[in-house]
Amino acid sequence: xxxxxxxxxxxxxxxxxxxxxxxxxxxxxxxxxxxxxxxxxxxxxxxxxxxxxxxxxxxxxxxxxxxxxxxxxxxxxxxxxxxxxxxxxxxxxxxxxxxxxxxxxxxxxxxxxxxxxxxxxxxxxxxxxxxxxxxxxxxxxxxxxxxxxxxxxxxxxxxxxxxxxxxxxxxxxxxxxxxxxxxxxxxxxxxxxxxxxxxxxxxxxxxxxxxxxxxxxxxxxxxxxxxxxxxxxxxxxxxxxxxxxxxxxxxxxxxxxxxxx
Amino acid sequence: xxxxxxxxxxxxxxxxxxxxxxxxxxxxxxxxxxxxxxxxxxxxxxxxxxxxxxxxxxxxxxxxxxxxxxxxxxxxxxxxxxxxxxxxxxxxxxxxxxxxxxxxxxxxxxxxxxxxxxxxxxxxxxxxxxxxxxxxxxxxxxxxxxxxxxxxxxxxxxxxxxxxxxxxxxxxxxxxxxxxxxxxxxxxxxxxxxxxxxxxxxxxxxxxxxxxxxxxxxxxxxxxxxxxxxxxxxxxxxxxxxxxxxxxxxxxxxxxxxxxxxxxxxxxxxxxxxxxxxxxxxxxxxxxxxxxxxxxxxxxxxxxxx
Numbered sequence: 397x398x399x400x401x402x403x404x405x406x407x408x409x410x411x412x413x414x415x416x417x418x419x420x421x422x423x424x425x426x427x428x429x430x431x432x433x434x435x436x437x438x439x440x441x442x443x444x445x446x447x448x449x450x451x452x453x454x455x456x457x458x459x460x461x462x463x464x465x466x467x468x469x470x471x472x473x474x475x476x477x478x479x480x481x482x483x484x485x486x487x488x489x490x491x492x493x494x495x496x497x498x499x500x501x502x503x504x505x506x507x508x509x510x511x512x513x514x515x516x517x518x519x520x521x522x523x524x525x526x527x528x529x530x531x532x533x534x535x536x537x538x539x540x541x542x543x544x545x546x547x548x549x550x551x552x553x554x555x556x557x558x559x560x561x562x563x564x565x566x567x568x569x570x571x572x573x574x575x576x577x578x579x580x581x582x583x584x585x586x587x588x589x590x591x592x593x594x595x596x597x598x599x600x601x602x603x604x605x606x607x608x609x610x611x612x613x614x615x616x617x618x619x620x621x622x623x624x625x626x627x628x629x630x631x632x633x634x635x636x637x638x639x640x641x642x643x644x645x646x647x648x649x650x651x652x653x654x655x656x657x
Numbered sequence: 658x659x660x661x662x663x664x665x666x667x668x669x670x671x672x673x674x675x676x677x678x679x680x681x682x683x684x685x686x687x688x689x690x691x692x693x694x695x696x697x698x699x700x701x702x703x704x705x706x707x708x709x710x711x712x713x714x715x716x717x718x719x720x721x722x723x724x725x726x727x728x729x730x731x732x733x734x735x736x737x738x739x740x741x742x743x744x745x746x747x748x749x750x751x752x753x754x755x756x757x758x759x760x761x762x763x764x765x766x767x768x769x770x771x772x773x774x775x776x777x778x779x780x781x782x783x784x785x786x787x788x789x790x791x792x793x794x795x796x797x798x799x800x801x802x803x804x805x806x807x808x809x810x811x812x813x814x815x816x817x818x819x820x821x822x823x824x825x826x827x828x829x830x831x832x833x834x835x836x837x838x839x840x841x842x843x844x845x846x847x848x849x850x851x852x853x854x855x856x857x858x859x860x861x862x863x864x865x866x867x868x869x870x871x872x873x874x875x876x877x878x879x880x881x882x883x884x885x886x887x888x889x890x891x892x893x894x895x896x897x898x899x900x901x902x903x904x905x906x907x908x909x910x911x912x913x914x915x916x917x918x919x920x921x922x923x924x925x926x927x928x929x930x931x932x933x934x935x936x937x938x939x940x941x942x943x944x945x946x947x948x949x950x951x952x953x954x955x956x957x958x959x960x961x962x963x
Contacts, residue, residue: 404759408745411752415786480746484739485802488707489760490732645711651670651701654709656742 397498401491405499412476413507422468423511430457431515434582435523451612454525456581456605458515462508462539463579463601464572466546469504470497471553471568478562481656493644497554497637501547508543534611537622538604544629545601549575551636558643561657580605600625600632658721660685660810660842661706666715668701675701677866678715683859685809686840688833690847690857692956697863699846700741703814706844707737719810733761738803739814740796743787750774750790750798751783754805761806773801776831778824792819800828804835810842811835817852829856850952860952862959869959874952881950881958883908883920884928889944890915898940905931915943923950 413419434457438450477483486496516527527535553571556564578592579601588596596602603621611617647653661683668676676698683689691699704710706717708724708731717724724731744753751770758766774780777797787795800816813832817825829852836843847853853860854874861871870877890898895915902909902919910918921928928947 398762400762401760404756407752407759408748408756411749411756412745412747415747415749415752476747480744481742482745484709484742485737485744485757486760488709488732488737489757490729491760648709648711651704651710654700654704 397492397495398490401495402499402502405491405496406503409473409499409503412473419472422472423465423507424514427457427461427464427511427515428518431518431522435519439523450523451525451529452609453582454519454523455527455530455608455612458512458519458527459538459542459605459608460576460579460581461512461515462542463546463549463575465508465511466501466504466543467549467553467572468569469507470500470547470550471557471571473500473503474554474557475562475565475568478557478565478656483653483656487653493641497551497640500550500554504547504550505543508546512539530608530611531617534607534617537619538608541600541604541622541625541629544626544633545599546572548629548632548636551633551640555636555640555643558640558647558652561652575599575601578602584609598628600629658685659683659718660687660720661689661844662716662718663702663706664716666702666705666717667713668698668705668710669713674866676705679863679866679868680715681861681868681871683842683844685842686836687859688836688843688845688857690845690853690860691863692847692850692853692860692952693863694956694960696865698866699863700814701866702863703737703812703844703846707735707812708732733806734808735810735812736761736803736806736808737812737814738796738799738816740792740799740816740818741814742799743795744798744802746788747786749784749786750779753787753798754802757802758805763805766805769805773804777801777828793821793824796820797824797828800831807839808841809839810844813843813845815846815848817847817849825852832856850956854952862956864960877952877955878950879923881954882923884923884950885910885918885920885948886928887916887918887946887948888942890917891941891943894940898935901935901938901940905934907931 431454434453435450438453442448442450477486519525519527549572553567556567578596579599580588580596585593585596585602585606603625607617607621659682663682664680666676666679667674679702691702693699701710705712706719708728719731720734722731744757748756754770754773755766758770763769774783777800779794779797779801782790782794787798790798796816796819803811803813817828820828832843833856835841845853845857857874859871859873860877862869893915895912895917898917899909899912902917908920910920921931
């Protein structure tokens with residue numbers, strides 16, 4: 397792996413982002429809309445009942461950005477190379493698949509940090525919610541584990557795109573939302589029906605959001621589940637890296653890499 | 658040492674044999690042309706040589722290395738330009754060249770990019786997005802990108818398609834100069850026979866995935882053994898000329914008014930001797946047209962034979 401090539405790819409992602417309104421839009425627009433809708437709904441619920449959901453909901457929205465961006469950005473920046481037929485030039489150059497993947501993962505992480513910080517500031521301005529009320533260790537571990545899970549989802553979609561091309565590009569935006577209902581972003585695991593719970597317990601994200609709510613409520617945080625989530629994520633990451641690599645080899649064999657369709 | 662060595666290379670897509678057991682070599686510093694109709698297998702061959710497509714069987718060696726094993730060595734020393742894929746739809750010209758100069762690890766990339774922009778008359782377009790350029794301008798960007806790393810082996814896939822004649826000529830001149838200055842190997846595909854003939858030392862003809870012939874353009878022209886001659890005869894002596902040609906065992910193609918057309922063997926000095934005899938007999942001409950076989954003729958002949 398050569399750093400100058402990773403830097404070149406990061407530069408390409410940066411130029412793509414600054415030149416294309418879509419890529420700037422999805423960093424701020426949708427998270428902000430979420431923040432407005434769910435924030436207003438939570439404020440209303442707290443006005444008509446004794447439940448104060450605001451911090452739980454806003455914390456969930458802001459932390460979910462790390463899964464969302466991680467997943468969607470890896471898929472979309474891979475698709476950008478398909479759309480502009482850039483795969484031909486990239487992979488006839490010395491660029492390795494590992495360098496390309498590292499660049500999209502790093503770039504997705506930068507974008508999620510910017511998006512997360514912007515939403516944190518907006519939540520403070522709009523609702524006086526301070527994201528730093530989550531203990532720093534919990535916040536740090538959460539960001540890391542959620543980003544890791546986002547990358548896993550993104551790599552899965554990237555592998556599919558390398559196999560089937562642009563015809564499945566819709567998965568780039570939609571796949572991550574399949575896991576959101578089971579990740580207990582806005583409600584506890586206990587709120588799920590039995591069938592959904594049986595799925596949720598396998599997701600590393602579930603425990604991150606459970607712990608976030610515990611931390612915000614001033615309850616004890618279970619650090620053991622973080623470790624377990626990390627191990628599960630690591631195993632999934634390994635599987636997804638193998639899947640993407642095999643998809644890449646297949647794209648070289650079928651000619652998809654050269655055609656970029 | 659050969660810059661490119663290909664042995665028994667094959668690639669199929671389903672039942673279609675896109676490249677069928679081809680072998681050839683390109684010497685270091687050679688300008689090699691690959692010709693063939695659409696679907697002949699030229700681009701599939703280039704894609705395998707540049708590592709974009711996995712071969713089914715056969716061996717490839719570039720600069721003495723197996724690209725599958727020493728891809729980094731090989732890919733740092735080669736580059737590819739094509740008219741078919743713009744470098745990027747989203748990036749500006751300078752941004753795209755900046756990205757690829759970083760990828761290739763070009764030293765002093767600012768200076769290198771400015772040089773190439775100037776050379777390909779792109780300086781005034783450097784801040785324009787590539788998608789907004791004309792196809793000719795995009796092709797010039799693609800060629801500029803192809804020269805960023807001063808490649809030892811440069812693949813040019815139909816790179817003059819869509820260029821204005823003057824820019825195409827300028828591009829050909831630049832390619833020739835670049836090749837002479839650096840001693841690089843250039844692997845060139847084109848639909849334009851004249852430019853292949855003009856630039857390439859040797860030419861390979863591909864048909865239906867097979868490499869049917871590899872030779873110099875001079876030798877390839879020997880495939881067509883006849884030269885067409887057409888003359889306009891003065892003083893109403895066309896009929897007499899036709900009779901004379903028949904006596905000389907020449908194939909007369911047609912005679913119409915004062916115009917006589919015939920075929921004569923291209924090899925040796927047959928055509929000059931015949932012309933001398935015609936003048937010695939006192940025939941006077943008002944027009945003469947000798948059409949030597951071109952690569953187009955060879956292309957058509959080979960395609961028909963196939």
